[in-house]
Amino acid sequence: MREDDLATRLVDHFDAAHPDAAVHLEEPYDHYGSRGVADVYVRVPPPTAVDYLVELKGDPAVRHATGANEILRQYRRMERYFYRDDAHTLEPRLSRDGPGAFVLLFFAPTEKCVRHVREHASLYASVDPDASVDGVPVTRKVAFLTGLDDAAAGGVNFLSVNAGARVGTDAFRRAVPDDTRLAAALDATE
Numbered sequence: 001m002r003e004d005d006l007a008t009r010l011v012d013h014f015d016a017a018h019p020d021a022a023v024h025l026e027e028p029y030d031h032y033g034s035r036g037v038a039d040v041y042v043r044v045p046p047p048t049a050v051d052y053l054v055e056l057k058g059d060p061a062v063r064h065a066t067g068a069n070e071i072l073r074q075y076r077r078m079e080r081y082f083y084r085d086d087a088h089t090l091e092p093r094l095s096r097d098g099p100g101a102f103v104l105l106f107f108a109p110t111e112k113c114v115r116h117v118r119e120h121a122s123l124y125a126s127v128d129p130d131a132s133v134d135g136v137p138v139t140r141k142v143a144f145l146t147g148l149d150d151a152a153a154g155g156v157n158f159l160s161v162n163a164g165a166r167v168g169t170d171a172f173r174r175a176v177p178d179d180t181r182l183a184a185a186l187d188a189t190e
Helices: 003-017 059-064 068-084 111-119 121-125 148-153 170-175 181-189
Strands: 022-031 034-044 050-057 101-107 130-133 136-146 157-160
Touching (some): 003 022, 022 068, 068 121, 111 121
Parallel strands (some): 050 101
Antiparallel strands (some): 022 034, 136 157
16 A cells, blocks of 8 residues: 555545645645655644644555664654744644644555564654644654545544554554454454
């Protein structure tokens, strides 16, 4: 599964779940030469007022990466510099209950991605879920996407590998919905 397939499903999901949200694909950022692209950037307007900043990894990206460190460097770079350029801001809101943004590293629910994440489970689990950007709380998640076939109904979800049960554990496997792509990929790689 490729990143453009994942991005299409996320666009469908956000169109259904948050019809007023501004969804941007391949959103560039540039902070004094620290350039990059967020695969998906979603800004949900008030009263929710939350951003979703997404890095997607499918089979081709995992195959071509030199390892988990390269993937995490790209994710951290996006997190570090996206809101520092002049085009993107994240502002505190007195009425906000919860994070102002979710910075997400999503893996496709495929055998190749499952093998990769399982092999580097400790590195991905080390991503602290709690952070802040300019005083605004941010939640970081490294996760597998689930519910991709329900994207048009707003049914995309994810299963985190950096908070709660670690990939490869019985607890993680029990959390995976039956009859999903992720369940099939886990079964095929065990």
